[in-house]
Amino acid sequence: MNAPTIALVQSLVVAAWLAVPPQAQDDEALKKDLTAVIALHGMPCGQVVDVKVLAESDFAATCKDGNRYRVYLNAAGRVVVEPQK
């Protein structure tokens, strides 16, 4: 492997390394956000451990205690938390 190739590979590795954390941070922030939303609605959850994006402002949240909720923003601008079975 020649030097430019090595440099390119190194750059790509560094770029990839830098690109991942913000995504992970976003995921963590979203989980915390949804945890707070569910708690504010007085529903049991504990902590959101997994989130699936169903659509824009529409999520399926799985809680540590096994409860699952659909959390979405309705047309009236209200955040709705619906328990899922």
Added chain:
Amino acid sequence: MRLTHAALLLLLAASCARSKPETTVPQPEAAAPEPRTPQSAPTPAEPAAPRPAPVRAPAPAARAGTPAQPAAAKVSPPVAEAPAPASSLDLNALMDRLKATKAIGFFTKITLKNQVDDLLDQFRAYHQGKAKVTMTELRRSYELMMMKVLSLLQDKDQALASAIVSSREVIWGVLADPKKFMTLQG
């Protein structure tokens, strides 16, 4: 030839070494939120100031001039300044700070706003004589709402949390008084 090759390698290595600091540019950006600390810096002055002066009277009138007041409170804490911090209640300013804070996530903010709007609807109905709730129940709901907001803020935005705590009674004064509440709505 080998020398030039080695020189080229050195240059590339140097460029790689440089590229790392460049890629760490996001870190200064991460430090960019630090301007938040200046934001929060003025607020510690607020909690200290309003306490000695739980004066409610000037609340509606003085709302417009609030942003300058924290500075004034810093400069001169004496008795003459006491009425000003009380008017620092400024619900709009607190709402703006709540909107801006990064301590609360987007959907949590919307949820809080929904609940605050619901509570305001209850106060409106109460003042119009249409509500079945009592003032005691409204006070309980208000306290609960405060607890929710403070729980979300206290770890990550203590300045705003303490600003809200120190405005707590003044805000209640506005909500509970029909005339002040109407000015709030207007």
